[in-house]
Amino acid sequence: MNEKNEREKIEEVIRSIERSAVKCNKGYRCRNGGCGNICKAAEFGKSFLMCMEDRPADCEFASDTFGDGTYICYCPLRLYIHRKCRES
Numbered sequence: 085m086n087e088k089n090e091r092e093k094i095e096e097v098i099r100s101i102e103r104s105a106v107k108c109n110k111g112y113r114c115r116n117g118g119c120g121n122i123c124k125a126a127e128f129g130k131s132f133l134m135c136m137e138d139r140p141a142d143c144e145f146a147s148d149t150f151g152d153g154t155y156i157c158y159c160p161l162r163l164y165i166h167r168k169c170r171e172s
Contacts, residue, residue: 114165128156133156134157140155145157
């Protein structure tokens, strides 16, 4: 995928997020972060990421789903970027 198409896809993902009830309280900073300058996360199964940030509870898309202090990232943009970076 060329850079223009990649930007369009990222903007499409952001528009879908903006239509949902949850909004990004970080201003979509990962939009321009590339693979190396985005919030810390690790793969958790095929569809989720585990948030590895120091204060995951500050993120609207992080949830302590299991009640054990493991925060799962539900951000569609962060997951999309993770998958794209893994491919390259």
